[in-house]
Amino acid sequence: MKIRVSAVQYPLKTIQNIDEFKLYIEHYIKTAKEFNSEYILFPEFLTTQLLSIGDEEGKAFPISYLPRFTNDYQQFFSKMAGQYQVYIIGGTHITERDGHLYNTAHLFHPDGKMDTQDKLHITPTEFYDWNIKAGDKFQIFEAGKLKIAILTCYDIEFPELSRMARAKGADIIFCPSCTDDRHGFHRVRYTSHARAIENQIYVVLTGTIGSLPTVDFMRANFGQAAIITPNDLGFPMGGMLDEGMINQDMIITADLDFELLQKSRQSGSVSTWQDRRLNFYERV
Template identity: 65%
Template sequence: MKIRVSAVQYHLHTIQSFDEFARQCEHYLKTAEEFGAEFVLFPEFLTTQLMSIGDAEGRALNITDLPDFTDSYRELFSSFAKRFGVHIIGGTHVIRRGDKIYNVAHLFYPDGRIAEQAKLHITPAEVEGWNMGAGEGLQVFETEKGTIAVLTCYDIEFPEIVRMAKARGADVIFCPSCTDDRHGFYRVRYTSHARAIENQVYVVLTGTVGFLPTVDLMRANFGQAAIITPNDIPFPPGGILAEGVINDDMIVTADLDLDLLAEVREKGSVTTWRDRRTDLYPDWE
């Protein structure tokens, strides 16, 4: 079975209204539709662009204002998923639970269902700058095209959580990301390759590009989408099916062959998933 996926290098810039945000998102989805995508990935902190709309005095909104857009965001992307007939990983959106805010990835199904996965590992900047809370547990999601997981940015840097996702059946890890410099970008990029090799899974990665000059912690972005494979003979030697141009406003698309994953797990040059030593270390299920 094959899955066609598109990853959006979303261009952050100052906007004046929610409608402007909606039109930009629609543009990328129309492009993905032209490519025949079945899954579309948007980057982490996608909706921080809404903070640039500002208040009545023209000052940028605060991160604690973002949850006020939750209903509008969910309605918008749910309508997009149904209209275009695709699964949309709508980046992440900040929601409020009790007295804490959380960075939550949203999966929008074509039939109108909405699933959530909170970011599990929070960077020091997110704790110190935004007092962000950490999610409580991992989920995997069943789709008509197989089992997937959504792990956000810093999450991909932790081998245990990806091993857990694969142990629960995930063949594709979608990783919405947001990094502000080369160091952060390459941490996420290199560890995405490592997770694909260790678990013999696909990793679909993307990040924000552009900048929000009025929004703290979002003034700089360094991003690139990549569709990453295990490193074995059925796949490209560098483990890259497709990648974008760094920091350009664009979308990349490729087909994921799930049968190839099963093949290399059984009789690849290396069989890292089969050969793991669960007698020495667990799968953290």
């Protein structure tokens, strides 16, 4: 079985209204469908672009304003998933529950179903400057032929979550990210490769590019999409199926081969999942 996936290097830029945002998003979905993609990944903090619309005085909305766009965001992406018959990981959007803000990834199904996964590890900027709360529930989603996990940016830097995802049957981790400099970018990129090797799974990663000059903490973005494999015979050298050009407006697409993945797990050069010494780890 092969599955085609696309990842969008989404360029943040100031917009005038929500219709402009929707126009840009549909453009990338149409592009992915022209390549016959079945799954499309957008980056973390995708909807911070809506903050640049601003108030009557031209001042950007604060992060706490984003939940007011939740219904529009969810309805629009649900419509796109149904209209184009594709699974969409719509990046992340700031949601509000019980008076708390959460950084929430959304998975939109072609049949209208919607799943959500809160970010589980919160960066200092999210916690101290944006008052975002960490989620406390981790799920694996059935999306068509696949079981997938969504680990948002900082979450991929914690190996325990990826181990849990593989143990629950996930074969792909989708990682929407947002990093503002090379240090942050490489932390997410290198650990994504580590998670693919450790767990013998695919990782689909992307990040924001561009800038929002009026939105605090979104003025700088450093990003690159990548479709990452285990490192073994049959897979591309370096475990890279495809990658974008850094900080360029573009979309990448590749086929994930699950027969090859299973073969690698059963008879590859190494068996990093099977060879775990769980009893030893517990003793130590």
